[in-house]
Amino acid sequence: MKKYDKLVRDLIPEVIKKDGKECDVYICGKAEFTKRLEDKLQEEVNEYLEEKNLEELADVMEVLFGLAENLGYSENELLKKREEKLKDRGGFKKGIVLQGVK
Template sequence: MKKYNKLVRDLIPEIIQADNKKCKTKIVEGKEKEIYLENKLQEEVNEYFQDKNLEELADVMEVLFGLADSLGYTEKDLIEKRNEKLKLRGGFKKGIILEEVN
């Protein structure tokens, strides 16, 4: 059996079982879940850097939603905070590089 010991999407065990395979899982909570989510975020960001596509960006977003939940926030809370900061400080679409301030 191949060992993974990493966080996977919620339906992965069912998908594996539907393929007539067996898997061993465990549920993590609290700080341990947060650590696994942070590791998953790093994994997904690295995959984005490698492939640079919308699917990898969506994976990064899903992990961010998981982290928000782990910290006691909803997806809506995260999006509202993003929109609040967007309104107050703007986004990153213009590609502005701050070189210096006098």
């Protein structure tokens, strides 16, 4: 059996079973879940930095939604907070680099 020991998307066990294979899984507790989500975020960011594609960006976003929920926030609350910050401080679309303030 190939070993992984990593957090996977919720439907992965079913995908594996539909493929005619077996897998060992368990549901981790909140503290472990937080740590594994943070590890997964780093993994997905690294994959984005290598691949630079929309699929990897979507994976990063999904982990962010998981982290938000783990902290007690909904996806909508995270998106609302993003919109508030976008309105108040702007986004990252123009490429502005702050070099100093006098």
